[in-house]
Amino acid sequence: MKATVYVTIKQNVLDPQGSAVQGALHSMGFDEVGKVRIGKYLELDLNTTDRAEAEARLKAMCEKLLANTVIEDYRFELEG
């Protein structure tokens, strides 16, 4: 089973990396760019066939390691 996890910074938390990219894009002439937010995108192969269990396990992985839930949100998709 393949899992895709998206970890994004919460809306009310500052994103200095996003601001830096926005500034760089502006200085390169891409003036149409407004707010930029940068997150993480993870692809995991899971050796399991039980979808419900995989969801529960993925939730635990996100809470414990993949996302810092104080400042980040996460969501995931399961395929296969």
Added chain:
Amino acid sequence: MKATVYVTIKQNVLDPQGSAVQGALHSMGFDEVGKVRIGKYLELDLNTTDRAEAEARLKAMCEKLLANTVIEDYRFELEG
């Protein structure tokens, strides 16, 4: 218009960050986790209404700044 950009490491390029996360998940008891690949996920607000132009401009942003096309692939989606 809202753009979502996914930047991923090419399949044949080593991903040490992914390997580290895989090792950490294993040591936490998540033994079902196979390969882990980590990429970037960017959300950009674009002050433009011309979809075709936005696509061309986004492609330029990815090639010039957002992705290192020697070792990374990118894809993007436009909404609104």
